[in-house]
Amino acid sequence: MVRSIGADHVVDYAREDFTRKDRRYDFILDNVANHSLSDLRRALAPTGTLVPNGGGFDNRWFAGGGRVVGAHVLDRFVSHTLRPFLVSPKLEDLVVLKELIEAGKVTPVIDRVYPLSEASQAIGHVGGGHARGKVAVTV
16 A cells, blocks of 8 residues: 555565664654664664654553653664654645645545544544554544
8 A cells, every 4th residue: 555655665564573674764754653762763774863653552641652752852862863743734734735635646545534423433443553544533
């Protein structure tokens, strides 16, 4: 699925441990949180950037927040760049994104759509690691 939307290199985290390979990456966006920050840093190029985007839902109050805070603190002591994934939507950015989608230059992948009354099932689907794309909740 990821190759079909333009990825040059794909890692199937369920089949291979990319942190144990010789390949080094300039940028890692960690949406899965199945590796420690030190393992992820080992897979980075010397001047690479790591962005831990949350993590597991095993802690219902903090979810992956501890990883994000840990990366922010660790950033001060390592040569890599570790940054939190923060969203600050701006109308002009959303307009550009809409135009890219309409022009076929960006392909959104929607896994499932849930009605608002099933929002808890949508969260469970994402939290269970089953989503293969975005999960939307209609209002």
